[in-house]
Amino acid sequence: MRSGLESLTIGAFAKAAGVNVETIRFYQRKGLLPEPDKPAGGIRRYGETDVVRVRFMKSAQRLGFSLEEIGELLRLEDGTHCEEASSLAERKLNDVRAKLADLRRMEAVLSELVGACHASQGNVSCPLIAALQAG
Incomplete structure (x- = not known):
């Protein structure tokens, strides 16, 4: 007899993961999660390895990996391709650092504009709107 985590319906699988x-079905359509065979007259069953795989994908997504990158990581998941996984992670780290730099620039500009708005009370023209209209 199969254990409770080896005979999950899709609903129980989703809850365990x-x-x-719909997330399960989406991952299946994207080819990130295999769809088990459906026995004649029965329903598909999922196991603990499926739960672990989805949790892996969600963890990778929280770190900012795209579904395409997660697919690459899944191909390396046996743990023997550390150099390739490291290279993927380095690219992701560089992307994150670039986004942080962009966010810092955005913060500086917005901070300056908010300061200008507060300083121009009573003026007819709003500095923020004027700056956005200027492009």
């Missing part, structure tokens, strides 16, 4: 059923 901490996602909804």
